[in-house]
Amino acid sequence: xKKIGLGLIITGILMLLFYFVYNVSLNKKxxxxxxxxxxxxxxxxxxxxxxxxxESQAKKNKSNSNISYTAILEIPKxxxxxxxxxxxxxFRSINYAISVDNNSKYPNENGNFILYSHSGNSSIAFFNxxxxxxxxxxxxxxxxxxxxxxxxxxxxxxxxTGKAKVxxxxxxxxxxxxxxxxxxxxFQIVLVGKQISNSSY
Numbered sequence: 001x002k003k004i005g006l007g008l009i010i011t012g013i014l015m016l017l018f019y020f021v022y023n024v025s026l027n028k029k030x031x032x033x034x035x036x037x038x039x040x041x042x043x044x045x046x047x048x049x050x051x052x053x054x055e056s057q058a059k060k061n062k063s064n065s066n067i068s069y070t071a072i073l074e075i076p077k078x079x080x081x082x083x084x085x086x087x088x089x090x091f092r093s094i095n096y097a098i099s100v101d102n103n104s105k106y107p108n109e110n111g112n113f114i115l116y117s118h119s120g121n122s123s124i125a126f127f128n129x130x131x132x133x134x135x136x137x138x139x140x141x142x143x144x145x146x147x148x149x150x151x152x153x154x155x156x157x158x159x160x161t162g163k164a165k166v167x168x169x170x171x172x173x174x175x176x177x178x179x180x181x182x183x184x185x186x187f188q189i190v191l192v193g194k195q196i197s198n199s200s201y
Contacts, residue, residue: 037069072142078129107148116178127179139193147201150193
């Protein structure tokens with residue numbers, strides 16, 4: 001019995017060690033992918049400003065990642081900085097990154113940049129601390145060489161029906177973040193931010 005107990009303890013320790021190493025390597029990959037995106041898009045802005053856009057240079061700087069981020073989302077209050085990926089018919093981006101709703105308008109356009117992600121305890125639960133974000137907190141989006149700054153203007157819950165009413169403005173720029181409520185799986189948390197400024201990064 002002692003040998004069996006010792007074997008179970010060793011197996012448990014090895015599993016925890018594997019999970020820790022896996023998460024560390026996964027977080028490093030996410031960080032590398034975000035750095036590649038920021039470096040690549042900041043170079044695009046510099047080239048546009050100088051009117052020197054060379055197709056070969058753009059190809060050279062392209063990320064080798066399997067997932068191509070379209071933007072980066074940052075929420076300082078919850079120490080979140082993760083890549084954002086478009087959802088398509090053949091690619092369920094929510095299983096790999098923060099997902100962009102198909103009806104979204106990107107931050108450079110009037111309308112609403114709608115993002116959703118899992119909450120919970122898994123390695124892809126990027127919105128697991130979203131419930132801690134409150135009105136007047138800051139949200140940033142890095143997109144095509146520009147850093148967009150939003151202030152949270154509204155926070156509420158909706159029933160989990162697969163549909164959510166969102167602001168559809170033709171004169172202002174908004175961001176909407178949606179995730180499941182960890183305390184009540186029948187509801188979702190919705191955060192709405194309004195863009196207040198933008199600058200090159």
